[in-house]
Amino acid sequence: MEEVKAPMAGTILELLVAAGDTVEAEDELLILESMKMEIPIEAPSAGTIGAISVAEGQPVQEDDILLTLE
Numbered sequence: 460m461e462e463v464k465a466p467m468a469g470t471i472l473e474l475l476v477a478a479g480d481t482v483e484a485e486d487e488l489l490i491l492e493s494m495k496m497e498i499p500i501e502a503p504s505a506g507t508i509g510a511i512s513v514a515e516g517q518p519v520q521e522d523d524i525l526l527t528l529e
Contacts, residue, residue, distance in 0.1 A: 461503060461528040463518045469493030472528045474515055489525065502528060
């Protein structure tokens with residue numbers, strides 16, 4: 460299991476995946492808005508989306524766990 464963490468503080472703008480989805484390395488998982496910029500968060504490796512720990516509109520801090528990849 461691999462944890463995908465927030466690279467910086469911001470707000471979850473859009474979730475692009477759901478639990479159980481299969482993704483490839485570098486697929487976009489969600490969009491993080493920080494300092495009025497939209498930052499795509501990509502899968503670090505191929506796998507299946509496990510638990511999603513955030514919701515759209517939720518604020519996050521740097522290093523918060525966004526989701527797990529199995």
